[in-house]
Amino acid sequence: MGMVTIRDVARHAGVSVATVSRVINKSGTVSDDLSQRVQHAISALGFEPDFLARTWRTRVTRTVAAVISDNTAPHHGIVLREAANVALAHDYNLILCTTFHDSETEHRYLRMLRRRRVDGVLLNSVGDCRSDVRALSEAGVPVVLLNRPLADYGPLVDAVLVDSYRGTFDAISHLVGLGHRRIAMVYSRLHDFLKHERLRGYRDALHAHNIPYDERLVYCSDQPHETAVLSMSQILTLSPRPSAIYAASYDCALTMMGLLQAEGLRIPDDIAFVMFDDVAWAQFINPPLTLVQNPAQELGRVAMELLFARLADRQRPPQEIYLQPELVVRRSCGSGRQDARRGLYPARAERTVSRVATKE
Amino acid sequence: MGMVTIRDVARHAGVSVATVSRVINKSGTVSDDLSQRVQHAISALGFEPDFLARTWRTRVTRTVAAVISDNTAPHHGIVLREAANVALAHDYNLILCTTFHDSETEHRYLRMLRRRRVDGVLLNSVGDCRSDVRALSEAGVPVVLLNRPLADYGPLVDAVLVDSYRGTFDAISHLVGLGHRRIAMVYSRLHDFLKHERLRGYRDALHAHNIPYDERLVYCSDQPHETAVLSMSQILTLSPRPSAIYAASYDCALTMMGLLQAEGLRIPDDIAFVMFDDVAWAQFINPPLTLVQNPAQELGRVAMELLFARLADRQRPPQEIYLQPELVVRRSCGSGRQDARRGLYPARAERTVSRVATKE
DNA sequence: TTGTAAGCGTTATCAA
DNA sequence: TTGATAACGCTTACAA
Numbered sequence: 001m002g003m004v005t006i007r008d009v010a011r012h013a014g015v016s017v018a019t020v021s022r023v024i025n026k027s028g029t030v031s032d033d034l035s036q037r038v039q040h041a042i043s044a045l046g047f048e049p050d051f052l053a054r055t056w057r058t059r060v061t062r063t064v065a066a067v068i069s070d071n072t073a074p075h076h077g078i079v080l081r082e083a084a085n086v087a088l089a090h091d092y093n094l095i096l097c098t099t100f101h102d103s104e105t106e107h108r109y110l111r112m113l114r115r116r117r118v119d120g121v122l123l124n125s126v127g128d129c130r131s132d133v134r135a136l137s138e139a140g141v142p143v144v145l146l147n148r149p150l151a152d153y154g155p156l157v158d159a160v161l162v163d164s165y166r167g168t169f170d171a172i173s174h175l176v177g178l179g180h181r182r183i184a185m186v187y188s189r190l191h192d193f194l195k196h197e198r199l200r201g202y203r204d205a206l207h208a209h210n211i212p213y214d215e216r217l218v219y220c221s222d223q224p225h226e227t228a229v230l231s232m233s234q235i236l237t238l239s240p241r242p243s244a245i246y247a248a249s250y251d252c253a254l255t256m257m258g259l260l261q262a263e264g265l266r267i268p269d270d271i272a273f274v275m276f277d278d279v280a281w282a283q284f285i286n287p288p289l290t291l292v293q294n295p296a297q298e299l300g301r302v303a304m305e306l307l308f309a310r311l312a313d314r315q316r317p318p319q320e321i322y323l324q325p326e327l328v329v330r331r332s333c334g335s336g337r338q339d340a341r342r343g344l345y346p347a348r349a350e351r352t353v354s355r356v357a358t359k360e
Numbered sequence: 361m362g363m364v365t366i367r368d369v370a371r372h373a374g375v376s377v378a379t380v381s382r383v384i385n386k387s388g389t390v391s392d393d394l395s396q397r398v399q400h401a402i403s404a405l406g407f408e409p410d411f412l413a414r415t416w417r418t419r420v421t422r423t424v425a426a427v428i429s430d431n432t433a434p435h436h437g438i439v440l441r442e443a444a445n446v447a448l449a450h451d452y453n454l455i456l457c458t459t460f461h462d463s464e465t466e467h468r469y470l471r472m473l474r475r476r477r478v479d480g481v482l483l484n485s486v487g488d489c490r491s492d493v494r495a496l497s498e499a500g501v502p503v504v505l506l507n508r509p510l511a512d513y514g515p516l517v518d519a520v521l522v523d524s525y526r527g528t529f530d531a532i533s534h535l536v537g538l539g540h541r542r543i544a545m546v547y548s549r550l551h552d553f554l555k556h557e558r559l560r561g562y563r564d565a566l567h568a569h570n571i572p573y574d575e576r577l578v579y580c581s582d583q584p585h586e587t588a589v590l591s592m593s594q595i596l597t598l599s600p601r602p603s604a605i606y607a608a609s610y611d612c613a614l615t616m617m618g619l620l621q622a623e624g625l626r627i628p629d630d631i632a633f634v635m636f637d638d639v640a641w642a643q644f645i646n647p648p649l650t651l652v653q654n655p656a657q658e659l660g661r662v663a664m665e666l667l668f669a670r671l672a673d674r675q676r677p678p679q680e681i682y683l684q685p686e687l688v689v690r691r692s693c694g695s696g697r698q699d700a701r702r703g704l705y706p707a708r709a710e711r712t713v714s715r716v717a718t719k720e
Numbered sequence: 721t722t723g724t725a726a727g728c729g730t731t732a733t734c735a736a
Numbered sequence: 737t738t739g740a741t742a743a744c745g746c747t748t749a750c751a752a
Contacts, residue, residue: 105448
């Protein structure tokens with residue numbers, strides 16, 4: 001079963017290979033007559049253009065990549081799913097690169113992707129990968145940053161972010177509205193930028209409500225779950241004990257829940273609990289969890305669309321799109337004064353109408 | 361910045377392109393002297409072999425694909441992560457294909473992958489994709505089936521499965537040991553094979569304990585969560601109400617938990633609850649969930665290793681590997697007679713020492 | 721509108 | 737051990 005080439009088709013149809021190519025790619029102009037004959041020959045011989053040869057010739061791989069720290073985090077899983085869906089709609093394939101929070105692995109992947117000449121990259125970076133991103137940019141490969149601000153990366157780099165600051169501000173304000181004044185914050189395994197933003201949201205929210213910042217209430221660990229547990233538990237031994245916990249990410253929310261359970265602390269009776277990020281099961285457990293809904297679906301979709309938009313117009317100035325998270329109140333903070341004011345932060349725009357900021 | 365080719369290197373080193381190629385690929389034999397000169401030229405010019413050209417010439421893409429119904433299901437997320445990790449170790453890239461439980465999408469992906477000449481495919485099929493798999497096989501692309509039995513697909517197809525039957529048998533036996541006799545089973549969005557296996561496990565376990573099978577206690581829905589809720593709720597209106605629920609998959613476990621919550625039924629006081637599949641949060645919620653631990657990590661790793669083994673030896677007869685799940689007892693079934701016998705099914709082998717069955 | 725032919729960068733065959 | 741050169745299948749000037 002030798003492979004059927006464009007030459008075979010040309011011979012069978014009695015035309016030149018150029019004509020066949022033109023028919024396949026609907027490029028140039030071909031008379032109806034010849035076009036018909038070529039079509040026939042193609043189906044008669046069962047010809048399929050060799051994807052590899054075409055890719056090599058045209059230098060377009062119809063492949064994009066998503067570089068993600070951990071695809072099993074629910075948030076990232078959804079981002080990935082949506083991104084894959086958009087890619088599929090464009091007849092592109094998606095390469096999954098899980099970096100496992102390791103910047104060496106990230107570097108390795110980014111190099112691989114450049115050599116492979118993928119058409120674009122979605123990047124949820126772990127470490128400092130300026131040079132890799134710039135190399136991609138120079139090689140003409142556009143990059144969309146996920147939840148990372150647009151720095152001086154290059155002309156082909158865009159970004160889409162969830163407003164961590166505001167999400168956190170709202171969550172803390174909600175707790176304050178419920179009467180809490182000793183609110184602990186725990187976070188882990190987040191990129192510096194997100195840490196900074198969420199911590200800033202925490203501090204500003206406290207400040208806005210005239211609650212002094214107490215550093216003993218803030219705990220950050222980048223250790224994996226198992227070792228984090230021990231050190232994180234100290235926050236519960238403080239006296240007086242914090243009356244509420246804000247878990248700034250999925251990872252440490254799990255850790256914290258385990259900890260509360262181990263200590264026999266019940267949510268919300270003994271302690272209130274809010275987390276950033278969204279999880280499908282939050283509404284099904286007891287008590288249902290109040291959380292800051294991270295618009296992962298939108299993030300994935302918008303990011304990939306931005307990438308294709310960039311592919312279509314490489315001249316457009318870099319864009320930075322902000323998505324708004326939403327506080328979903330359920331029962332893990334108690335029912336105190338449910339409808340207390342939601343903070344001093346100005347009312348947000350509609351969530352689906354994302355705030356779009358164009359930089360530069 | 362024109363591209364540096366192998367020809368430039370050859371010229372710079374004063375050798376032929378063939379020699380450069382030999383040095384790059386460590387193929388053939390090159391004297392130390394020339395090898396040195398070539399190495400120098402390579403680093404002096406910053407030459408990087410063109411991946412696309414090489415791919416086209418050699419027809420090996422160093423790319424594998426994972427076709428998965430839904431990457432956001434925790435189980436699949438882990439499989440994917442482990443598979444990606446093994447691929448990375450071999451310097452391969454992984455294409456993610458999420459089929460969204462749609463066999464048309466699956467078909468489309470499988471065709472794409474064949475045309476792309478990926479080196480191998482991991483497949484968690486939705487529909488009947490015999491012809492696609494056979495086409496891959498004929499094109500020389502090995503496939504590893506995930507949780508699907510080895511049928512007459514072709515010579516290059518292997519399979520790795522989790523023993524659903526036994527996992528279910530154990531779960532039901534556990535409930536029976538705790539004194540339950542009215543055990544409901546719900547399942548959804550599973551491949552027919554898994555449905556069949558889990559239902560068989562359920563029936564056999566009941567039978568082994570002389571409990572009659574009551575079809576009203578078994579509910580299957582392939583509708584998405586929202587619509588499934590209503591119909592699934594009927595199982596709770598039975599009188600007498602079942603005293604235990606076995607949720608045969610992650611999807612419907614969530615649905616069921618929501619339902620129980622809505623009905624104000626507490627786990628385990630009002631009703632016992634076990635599920636198949638593993639989730640990170642099971643141990644952190646109240647009550648911690650008893651479940652059949654699905655060895656997703658092992659599944660992903662073994663599957664990808666099997667694929668590479670096949671790539672290394674295409675003659676080896678097709679293999680079907682079974683992995684054993686493990687019942688993890690926590691508190692969602694109550695503490696009844698905790699250490700009751702765990703069923704009549706013969707003791708299992710060590711979990712990590714997987715039962716390996718070679719077919720044909 | 722159609723055909724001819726020149727690449728694209730690499731690997732691999734064959735002869736030296 | 738090394739070098740010259742022919743593929744590989746397609747796209748795309750350029751010529752007709």
